[in-house]
Amino acid sequence: MATKKKTDWSKDVFKVLKKADVQQIAYVPDAGHTSLIKMAIADNAIKPVSLTSEQEGVAVLAGAWLGGEAGALLMQSSGVGNVINMLGMANECRFPLLMLVTMRGEWGEFNPWQVPMGQATESVLEASGVIVHRVDEPSEIAETVEAAAKLAFEGGRMVAVLIGQRVVGFKDWTK
């Protein structure tokens, strides 16, 4: 897995988020989101919100939208398990919600504990009413996020972009 590749898609995704006027970026870290998180922190126009648990992020972004701002929530697939109940609010109130989920528990996974949630991620999100865009090709991540942002913010929907483990890589991964 080339580090350069990783950074490249993050840069493009960040541009897309800026273009979509995202002002709050809430996250629980994942190695796959490392550079995106760094860019969010470095950008003065973005309010980065580090969370104790992913569920907090769904609520923050609901509040952001109520207050007139758009946001994005970054997490790894295990975090999807933490957000399910909170998604009920976004669903019921038809809040726009953009989630970028880096996948674990699939392509080349070495930690068996990641597998159950990773395998359930897509269907659990769909069962909760989230529209899922999955992407496994680095060159398609930015455009997928762009489409997802549009669908979320303009179409008024909950949208998750699942970024395949094949893209974020699995070597040297331990957690």
Add this chain to the structure above:
Amino acid sequence: MAARRKITLDRRKVVGQLLKDRGDLLLVTGLGAPTWDAAAVGDHPNNFYLWGGMGGAVLTGLGLALAQPKRRVLVMTGDGEMLMGVGGLATVAVQKPSNLAICIIDNQRYGETGMQETHTAHGVDLPAMAAGAGFQTALTVYTAKELSAAIPVLHSQPGPVFIDIKVTDSPQSMTLPPRDGPTLKHRFRENLLGQI
């Protein structure tokens, strides 16, 4: 909020000291580096390693402590893992398990995912939160001397006790213990109960 003091303790050495005279201690570790630390200082059938379930280590320890009231149970986890399930401190305090000790290996970082800062790097004081939750003993350790004093507290003072050990964020070699969940479970139960 916690006073800022210089952090010098090395996590591996801390964990080595902590587990040196472990006796029949039952150990639950939170995912990530605390698990590698425990494995590095010596794998043991009385260790139950979490490789996932972030936010669940303390409550796993609580259930074990309630089920095994005569055995000392130590939960050793990271600051990020603890913060994700911090409400568990209130649940533990209400249960008052006298055999449960919680020890945070606090590097103020999400070590596993790229060393992003956790809330403990920004003034959040976990022992004060534990005290607020009702822990009678909730301490922060910065120095080797404080560590020596804290070890007997973790091993034998009537619980629940909570100790936050500030460690540097220097990278460590990785020692991976068994990761197959059923294997870990069977091994642990067999050693503890004589059956799986």
Add this chain to the structure above:
Amino acid sequence: MAVKSKTPYTLQRRKVVQRILEDRGDAAVVTGIGNAVHDVASANDDPKNMYLAGIMGGAAMVAFGVALAQPKRRILVITGDGELLAGIGSLATIGVEQPKNLSIIVIDNQAYGATGNQHTHTGRGVDLVGIAAASGFKKTALITTEAELEAELPRIHNQPGPYFAVVKVVSKTSPRINAPKDGTYVSRRFRAAVTGESA
């Protein structure tokens, strides 16, 4: 286990919430699930109220998001002890972020009032004020009397935050009122009112 023994507290939750909202000015209010919804709706059904009738544990973070987006406006959270406990890690997140315009008021009956008055942790040694202070809240208060409530009102509404108060109230069920419960309606109404844009 339902709360049978009477707590030593005398404040009535409806009156407390009514009193706090009398001085709200142009503040926005986010309620947590449970009786807080009915307390706020019965006192003052304002378009700048966001009633959360679900997502237990989420009220503080919803309000935090609003506080970031609306830095010039005061944002009040009015919620219950059980709701706050369900998302207690949020206090640490808010303590780190230090939003100046956010006040959290916990109406603490030491019980899950909405589901049959089972004990919460707050009646059994858990000190929410202490946890908030440990999380980095600059200003915290425990309110048990009318005089204390009066003294705290200016801080609730104006003290640079994040501000956190627990108001201990009698554990008595108060009647439910017909709070607007359509989330899409309430949220559009709220957003239009706080942003000045049309819904």
